[in-house]
Amino acid sequence: MAILVFDIGGTAIKYGLVSDEFEILEASESPTADSDANKGSAQGVLSFLSEKMAEYKGRYDAIGISTAGQVDFNRGYIVYGTDNIPGFSDTDMRGIFEEKFGVPVAVDNDVNCAGLGEAHFGAGKGSDYFLCLTYGTGVGGAIYLNGDIFRGDKSAAGEFGHIMTHAGGKDCNCGRKGCYEAYASCRALTDRVSEHFGRYMSGREIFKPENLEHPFIKKALDEWEDEIVYGLISLSYIFNPPLIILGGGIMSEVLLANHIREKLISRVGVNYQGVRVEQARLRNKAGMLGAAYIAKQRLDSLK
Ligand SMILES: [Zn+2]
Structure with missing residues (x-):
């Protein structure tokens, strides 16, 4: 048994086959929007998915889809898309593909899928309670x-x-x-630094050792970490979580995760200081594995 999975992000659609042991058998990637004017629109994304489902036909028993935007998980319905995929709102994704391909289809938003991936195969393995946040263009949570x-x-x-x-x-x-993400997203940092230097600087470039010594970058980073921590303090008081998982490409920086952990623990009350702050482990595989997990759940529930 295998599951066909898609991870639809603002810039790329990852897809591939995952075994029922949750091993990624095949994985590829395609830009969400490219020179083809149709792509990047809801119609373009749906036809791309449809094409791949037809191409892989006979090799999968269920389909799992992780997508940016707001999803009604119980109906597999895209309630609200993102600015990157115009017209994606109000799309009955599960209905469309179950009817067309005759296999169970499960759809959830990308951060929930990443959270499920981390829960079963990554930093959350063995925990039954945690918060997962991803820092990128915006800030997502699960x-x-x-x-x-x-x-x-x-x-x-x-x-x-x-x-x-x-x-x-x-x-x-x-x-x-x-909103929190206007201050704490990776984009908030890169916008601020890029504006100062008069050219685009990515998160990866900002974290190069030679740049970390620059006084402006030092200050911008310190303040950005504070912004991240302000949100985490509130979440700590609401949820009193034993574990917070930090995801998004930028969080692979060990230095950053260490600073966030230290700042958070020194600024919350004693009942909240036991929280473990961990980096996400699955990186760009989390979405696909989470999508495979919800597809298997749906397949099992229909048996
Ligand atoms: Zn907002």
Whole structure:
């Protein structure tokens, strides 16, 4: 038995086959938007998925899809897409593909899938309660509770990027002001540093040893870490989690994870200081493995 998985992000769609032992058998990647004008739109993404499902036909028993945006997990329905994939909102993804390919299809948002991946195969293995946050263009969150994702009333729980840390502050993509991700996302850091130097600097470049000595970068990084920690302090007081997993490419920087851990633990009350702060382990495989996990769950539930 195998599962066909897709991990739809703002810049790339990863896809491949995963075994029922959750081993990645094959993996490829394609840009979400390229020279083909149709791609990058909802229609373009759906036809790309459809093409691959047809290409792999006969080699899978279920399909798992991890996607950016807000997903109603119970219906496998895209409630709200992202700016990167225009027109993705209100798409009955599960309905469309189950009807067309005749196998169970499961859909969830990318951070929930990453959280599930980490829960079963990564930094959360063995824990039945943790928070997972990803820092990239925005900030995503997942609440893993009693051995499953806690999804809330409309499958929208854990949108930590939009808790308000600066009332009346900077504009956020969600249309409100002062959200956590406007200050704590990787983009908030790269925007600030790039503006100062008059050219784009990626997170990876900022963390080069020679750049870490630069006084402006030092200051910007220190303040950015504080912004990250402000949000984590509030989350610690709400959830009192035993474990916080930090994901997103930038969090592979050991120095950063260490600073966040030290700052968080020194700034919360004694009941919250036992929290373990760990880097995500699965990196870019988390989404695909999480997608495989929900697909297997759906397959089993229909048996
Ligand atoms: Zn927001």
